[in-house]
Amino acid sequence: MSAPARQGEAADEQGTVGRTGITRSAADEQGTVGRTGITRSAAAVRARVRDPILRRVTAVGLLGVILAALVVAFAGDREVLHGITVPTAVLLPGLALLTCLAEVTVVRLRHGEAVEELSLYEAALVIDVLLLPPREALLAAAAGLVAASVVQRRPPVKAAFNLGTYTAAVSVLILIVHLAGGSPGTVTPRVLVAVVAGTFAFTAVNLCCLAQVLGLINGRSPWAVVRAEARLSAYMALGTVATGLTTTVIALHAPLLLPFMAMPALAVTYAYRAAAREADERARSACLLRLSHALAEREDVERRFLLLVREAFDAELALILPAGQDRALSVTAAESTVVHRGAAPSWLAGARETDGPALLTEHLATGQRHVVVVPVAAGGRRFGTAAFAPRARTRMSTGDVTLLASLANALAVSLRGAQHLDRLVEETSKLQAVVEQSAEGIMVVDGDALVQMWNPALEALTRVPAAEALGRPMAQLFDVPAPQEPGVLLPASPGAPRAAAELTIRRPDGEQRRIRMAHSATFAADGLTRDVVVISDLTREYRTERLKSDFIAMVSHELRTPLTPIVGYVDLLRKRGDRMTPQKRSDALELIGDRAAHLSRLVEDLLLASRFGDSGDEIALDVSAASHDLRALVGQVGQDLGSPRVVVTVPDAPVPAYCDGGRTLQVLANLIGNGLKYSAADAPVEVTVRSTAQAVHVDVRDHGRGIPADELELVFEKFYRVEDPMTMSTSGTGIGLFLARRLARAMGGDVTVESTLDVGSVFTLTLGLPVQIRA
Numbered sequence: 001m002s003a004p005a006r007q008g009e010a011a012d013e014q015g016t017v018g019r020t021g022i023t024r025s026a027a028d029e030q031g032t033v034g035r036t037g038i039t040r041s042a043a044a045v046r047a048r049v050r051d052p053i054l055r056r057v058t059a060v061g062l063l064g065v066i067l068a069a070l071v072v073a074f075a076g077d078r079e080v081l082h083g084i085t086v087p088t089a090v091l092l093p094g095l096a097l098l099t100c101l102a103e104v105t106v107v108r109l110r111h112g113e114a115v116e117e118l119s120l121y122e123a124a125l126v127i128d129v130l131l132l133p134p135r136e137a138l139l140a141a142a143a144g145l146v147a148a149s150v151v152q153r154r155p156p157v158k159a160a161f162n163l164g165t166y167t168a169a170v171s172v173l174i175l176i177v178h179l180a181g182g183s184p185g186t187v188t189p190r191v192l193v194a195v196v197a198g199t200f201a202f203t204a205v206n207l208c209c210l211a212q213v214l215g216l217i218n219g220r221s222p223w224a225v226v227r228a229e230a231r232l233s234a235y236m237a238l239g240t241v242a243t244g245l246t247t248t249v250i251a252l253h254a255p256l257l258l259p260f261m262a263m264p265a266l267a268v269t270y271a272y273r274a275a276a277r278e279a280d281e282r283a284r285s286a287c288l289l290r291l292s293h294a295l296a297e298r299e300d301v302e303r304r305f306l307l308l309v310r311e312a313f314d315a316e317l318a319l320i321l322p323a324g325q326d327r328a329l330s331v332t333a334a335e336s337t338v339v340h341r342g343a344a345p346s347w348l349a350g351a352r353e354t355d356g357p358a359l360l361t362e363h364l365a366t367g368q369r370h371v372v373v374v375p376v377a378a379g380g381r382r383f384g385t386a387a388f389a390p391r392a393r394t395r396m397s398t399g400d401v402t403l404l405a406s407l408a409n410a411l412a413v414s415l416r417g418a419q420h421l422d423r424l425v426e427e428t429s430k431l432q433a434v435v436e437q438s439a440e441g442i443m444v445v446d447g448d449a450l451v452q453m454w455n456p457a458l459e460a461l462t463r464v465p466a467a468e469a470l471g472r473p474m475a476q477l478f479d480v481p482a483p484q485e486p487g488v489l490l491p492a493s494p495g496a497p498r499a500a501a502e503l504t505i506r507r508p509d510g511e512q513r514r515i516r517m518a519h520s521a522t523f524a525a526d527g528l529t530r531d532v533v534v535i536s537d538l539t540r541e542y543r544t545e546r547l548k549s550d551f552i553a554m555v556s557h558e559l560r561t562p563l564t565p566i567v568g569y570v571d572l573l574r575k576r577g578d579r580m581t582p583q584k585r586s587d588a589l590e591l592i593g594d595r596a597a598h599l600s601r602l603v604e605d606l607l608l609a610s611r612f613g614d615s616g617d618e619i620a621l622d623v624s625a626a627s628h629d630l631r632a633l634v635g636q637v638g639q640d641l642g643s644p645r646v647v648v649t650v651p652d653a654p655v656p657a658y659c660d661g662g663r664t665l666q667v668l669a670n671l672i673g674n675g676l677k678y679s680a681a682d683a684p685v686e687v688t689v690r691s692t693a694q695a696v697h698v699d700v701r702d703h704g705r706g707i708p709a710d711e712l713e714l715v716f717e718k719f720y721r722v723e724d725p726m727t728m729s730t731s732g733t734g735i736g737l738f739l740a741r742r743l744a745r746a747m748g749g750d751v752t753v754e755s756t757l758d759v760g761s762v763f764t765l766t767l768g769l770p771v772q773i774r775a
């Protein structure tokens with residue numbers, strides 16, 4: 001088995017470094033090593049490293065010159081083995097050519113992330129040394145290397161480094177073989193030992209020279225590099241000896257067998273090439289798999305596409321020019337993770353509208369042989385144009401181009417999907433905003449009447465949070481107290497998909513709301529599929545409606561009550577007045593006057609109430625506030641009412657308040673009158689005057705029936721009465737408290753209430769202090 005392994009060459013684009021002889025990392029993300037050599041990522045690092053490298057390259061070159069001079073001076077002119085009759089003048093160029101071929105024939109062998117390169121160069125050297133006199137052997141080795149550098153277009157610095165290293169190493173090999181092996185003319189044990197020793201020395205010199213430069217590049221000590229690579233290099237040296245010696249001996253004694261000698265090398269070469277291709281394919285498949293994942297993402301698709309395609313095709317350049325733009329996104333091999341955005345290259349101008357894959361070969365950038373251009377389009381929409389430039393020495397196969405075109409198409413599909421998704425998200429968020437901000441409740445239920453959507457307005461209306469409502473049967477979320485109404489929850493039927501219904505629901509806090517449900521249902525053959533229900537809160541309108549009808553009932557009742565005795569007594573006076581005693585007549589007239597005054601008050605209150613709007617934007621009231629003694633006002637109301645049930649408690653000193661005396665009397669009369677009216681006929685009504693630093697208060701406490709909690713504020717609304725007007729047991733208009741609060745507020749105060757059902761209520765009139773006291 002031949003093919004001593006030589007691993008890798010290191011040289012950056014500027015050709016700074018030469019052969020590494022060391023396993024390279026083929027895909028080092030930082031671009032640290034590889035066929036292309038040292039750190040590429042930062043020019044600064046390169047500049048820092050370059051000078052010392054050049055110094056070492058020069059030193060290696062010098063070493064080569066010195067050792068070569070030693071060979072010329074001391075190695076004599078006898079070849080080690082005899083037997084070939086070909087004259088040196090023919091053998092020398094022949095072996096130089098063989099050496100060149102051995103150097104050029106490189107098999108890249110991948111294992112894991114690393115790549116090794118195998119060549120027969122060292123084996124050819126052994127043949128040179130065995131068959132040629134020392135000077136000619138040196139010449140053949142150097143000439144073969146120079147020729148190989150020219151063929152492979154190696155950068156000059158790299159070629160010089162190789163030449164220096166190999167001249168030094170080959171010189172050592174020649175010196176050891178010729179000085180230690182003597183001139184036996186045939187393969188003796190001494191020759192064998194000398195060749196093995198020389199080859200190991202060759203390997204050691206080679207490795208040491210390379211370690212100087214590689215250590216510098218990788219930031220390791222040269223000794224560490226030597227240690228890491230010594231073992232592999234030793235195996236290679238053995239392979240080199242075996243191949244070189246065997247080939248030479250066969251060439252001398254049975255030249256016909258030489259082709260057979262090459263066969264194992266060829267077999268290995270092809271086996272390795274196939275393995276390398278397979279590894280490349282595997283790497284590409286992995287890359288394409290990552291690409292397919294990247295295309296499924298929404299973010300950053302173009303950037304990831306470029307990076308992965310560049311990697312999969314080992315391209316020098318990959319770029320995308322978005323449709324209608326002048327700036328392209330691009331990645332290059334030199335900066336494999338950086339995506340540039342810049343002006344599109346001029347060579348793309350003619351191909352940016354291409355309908356299918358196009359191969360550009362003219363007017364390209366230096367170093368580019370050809371560029372593949374493919375459209376990024378799908379479903380009749382063009383998103384841009386993609387271009388890929390393979391590395392200078394590689395070609396893209398037709399299969400590659402087809403694959404690139406399909407990938408560009410996949411990119412377009414992904415971009416189109418992303419655009420659709422963006423549009424969908426935008427539309428959905430608009431719709432969401434409508435639903436969220438709607439003043440009407442919106443609910444969507446599925447075919448099983450399970451709630452799918454429950455908007456904030458509906459949360460506010462029902463007091464059921466969306467989190468609780470979603471996924472639950474709709475019927476569970478609406479508590480319908482009226483037994484005949486639940487049926488209207490889902491009245492929509494295939495015949496009337498847009499049905500609407502009104503019903504009263506009870507919220508979890510007990511409050512009842514009147515709602516209208518307008519359905520918009522869709523049906524399939526097997527029944528309901530979806531129902532969109534818009535729910536409006538009709539409570540206010542409903543209450544207003546009720547108030548209106550209540551008001552008519554109330555007014556007719558309230559007016560009739562005083563009118564009946566008036567009409568009766570006037571009739572009595574007219575028919576029998578002259579026969580009545582003066583006392584009875586006076587009593588009747590007093591009663592008529594009393595009821596007429598009541599009527600007049602009633603009408604006055606109604607007129608006054610009509611001057612207040614429901615929302616508080618009342619017409620300015622005739623209220624003239626000044627300082628009044630609240631204690632006196634309370635006393636007067638108590639006296640006017642003349643009821644022994646009114647128990648007044650006042651402080652000893654006057655209690656000055658800032659108010660309108662007449663209006664305050666009216667408010668107090670209403671509050672105390674209500675206390676009497678809505679409690680038992682023998683229950684006391686306690687009126688207490690108290691003052692604080694900021695205000696004065698009159699509490700009117702009764703021990704009557706109280707007011708339900710949810711109606712505490714409603715009693716201050718115009719015409720609102722707790723009792724049903726149809727069955728009411730107490731008379732009243734529902735105006736008193738409304739006026740009391742409005743008047744108190746017009747004076748800068750307020751009327752508030754606290755009440756417990758069946759225990760009693762406390763209405764409190766609060767008034768401000770006169771200006772001088774406040775000051």
Ligand code: ADP
Binds near residue numbers: 670678707
């Ligand atoms: P009304 O003329 O009906 O008394 P008000 O505006 O004075 O009108 O009172 C409104 C409603 O508030 C009354 O109909 C009654 O239901 C309730 N209300 C007022 N005061 C009391 C009270 N002290 N105790 C119980 N309910 C009261």
